[in-house]
Amino acid sequence: MKIICIGFNYKSHIIELNKTIPAFPVFFLKPETALTTRNRPFFYPIFSNNIHYEVEIVVRINKLGKYIQKTFAHTYYSEIGLGIDFTARDIQENVFKHALPWEISKAFDGSAVVNKFLPKTDFSGLHNINFSLYKNKQLVQQGNTSDMLFGIDEIIEYISQFITLKIGDLIFTGTPCGIGKVEIGDELEGYIEKELMFKCSIK
16 A cells, blocks of 8 residues: 655645646655554654644545546545645755755655545535644635646546556645644644544644
């Protein structure tokens, strides 16, 4: 199982980081050890003092696929979830400055929060789904899948040209604006529409 994450997929987030809109999906990987599941806590790592939350729609792949055409991409997943791509922003800014790979700031243990998934048939369409993140009961991020630069099926088509997708693989599809720092003691809650998808305590 692998975790594939899309960067810079919401214009609002690109603007807040002062980056350039990409011409194609930008993706990076997290290892299986990055997973934080079952509403378990996230333990603040010793190597950073600026960990940021990034809430994202997550897709779970349900069959093996390579060179998947966009027309058929919808058959490769049947559920969507919600997760957090935790980012060591201080480390990321440093590697950006030196044009170095950024996995060190993204792929550390516990950095991919995900809990439950919902059947995609619960939704009239995947192009207009609201999702949100609350920190200590205060709304800090909200987004809608209609604002994605690259939709889920387009992402699957693109990734599968380079990497074979396998059953159980997770795709984090990008975050909207509103990212921010977490502190020990914070409580995070993520929602798709009004459905609570995960809770995560910062320890």
